[in-house]
Amino acid sequence: WRLYECVDGPLPREYSRDYQQHEIGNPILAVTLEPGDVMYFPRGFIHQAIAVGDTFSHHVTVSTYQRSSWADFMSKTVDTALNKLFDSDFAFRKSLPVGWSGYMGPAYDEDNGSGSDLPETKKRKRSSGEAATRATRQRLQHEFGRTYSKLLRRLSATLHINSMDLHEAANEFMIDFQVNRMAPYLPSSAKGAAAGRKRGEATSAEEMETEEMDAATMVAIANLKPSSRIRFRNPSWARMVFDEDQDTEAEGDRTPVILLFSTLKNDRAHHMDGEHTPDPSCLKFPRTEEHVRSLQMLFDWPIRPDGRGGPQQKGPWVHLRDLAFHNFQDAKAFAVALLAESLIDVDQGDK
Template sequence: MPKKAKPAGPGTEEQPVPRKQLKAEAAGGPSPFNFDSPSGFFESFISPIKTETFFKEFWEQKPLLIQRDDPALAAYHQSLFRLSDLRSLCARGVYYGRDVNVCRCVRGKKKVLNKDGKVHFLQLRKDFDQKRATIQFHQPQRFKDELWRIQEKLECYFGSLVGSNVYITPAGAQGLPPHYDDVEPGDLLYFPRGTIHQADTPPGLAHSTHVTISTYQNSSWGDFLLDTISGLVFDAAKEDMAFRAGVPRQLLLQVETAAAARGRLSSLLRTLADRLEGSSQLLSSDMKKDFIVNRLPPYHAGDGAELSVPGGQLPRLDSLVRLRFKEHVVLTVKPDQDLSDETQEKMVYIYHSLKNRRETHMMGNEETEAHGLRFPLSHVEALKQIWNNPAISVRDLRLPTDAEKASLAVSLWTECLLQVL
């Protein structure tokens, strides 16, 4: 029988921001964006620029300014976060440093004006009005439903975490010196990673508010190589004695690695590259799990009951089924963490974000938990069938016995990941 995936390692003991049950927010009338699918949303998000044009000409290459003369769209953007929202957020309990920064750009350098502990709105407004300070609010999607809705769709589209920050700056002021971000920000104005930029509020305006939405941090080929190399070595060491042979005596005591050792290591890396060419399944170490464990849960306007209720009747052999919440589920193969290094075997892990806590999203040191199931490697083909087909009969799953087919279907159904049609 499958087992529940083990929880991730513990985080710090700092408690998350208290949060009341939120109601759906009316964000300036009907949304101008298409939320029917992740690709449909992104297409509407960058309209009138075509998706193909964006990735061919701008993504990771050069900035893009998208200007749209649409009053309804402007009203929608203005509704995402307002200065007046800070009063209710402060009443819920937010803290300097973790949730809010108060800062000014003084002689080209950032000066932080934070107090200690809990943020009080009257003091925040005083610093804003009298000290001309910028208010930076971290990860507002934890509280603002429409930003949750937007960022959840972007996480589905990019397959990467999506964070945000709000900056509210008084007229004629500047909060931060020229700087660059190590992530991919974008909202009407797109900047590739590392673009130097600054923002200020022109005179004549009461204040400016802008939201930065950022993605693709820790999503480079280097990150992916670090994630998969351990799996390649794991497979190679089981089958090739060259990987199990001892390194030269006193290698770790040498200041410089000898030419013979460098040559041997180069040869082993070439062997790994050759093995990779003939492999269709990469063992993932952390990236898939880290993404799904830390991302937003599926957006829902009500109490989210559909996330905790199995889909339809209990599946049977003759049931037609399909995967639910596919964009919030990952399948990965990796060594069984319950066994010792000497006896490790591969297992199939299914992780999902249905039970993730929105209030801890992108907060870094907050404790997170992995939700999902694990199965023997013999189940991988049946699971791929479920993944790759819009609907499939339980009886047609590629498993040796009817009992295993039914057990797999019931396990996924109980976890709310399977819909009986």
């Protein structure tokens, strides 16, 4: 394997074209990988893989964080600010000028490719009418640009992002990532069955679960008691979002709810094929202080100083009696909803 410096700068968003050898220079690393070896290198570094001797070689390249840059995240916060300005500032709701497409665009950008480098014999001679049209077009382009700059300054002045805006943007960013990027979780007891299935035969964790797992879930539900402990099997599988109940008929009467999105039922057959936009899997809870605080307790997983999660990637154990609910029945109903979605582990505390 040979690695080369990034030709177009570090951390590009898109895949590079195939470069000629003289364009990439000398390798910065040359190493022989054996079967089963894994090598990590930052996104954008060019690599060549050449089989040793007369043998064949096959490798898989996995790219990560291509759509997880600061620019990608900031696009969410800018969208939030624009939506707020659309609601509060009339100038942002005004229509574009009538006829704007007749003077905006490369076909009308005479400063670009205006022919200033052409010999005099090749330059176009303009009539007085054409000169007047050109002057009008330039004036309209200037007014268009001036209006855009004015609105851009207003947007910049309002971009004092508070913590709520950042949390909302984080939710939008992560839900998009979970729905469109994350593969569905496959329960360990279903992995053997999955190996023998054809593409598209099973598209969710629920369909892959065996009767034995269903029975185990029912036993766990039946045995729940105040001393039972629950925890997220992996908090990164789920995302808590505050929203309004879209199923309510009257928009003004929509009830505040908590939506708990998860990756466990992502579509297996069409995952990331670019042609389908799946509906994300989510649980819906009423937005009460008890539900908010109880979910926050389950999301309170260990974080190292560098911001990464704990080595086990497990949430903290929480006794049902310690959840924020005022009675055990509400706490049990909360746990049952999470357990039915395979989001939590249960420890009955019998040992």
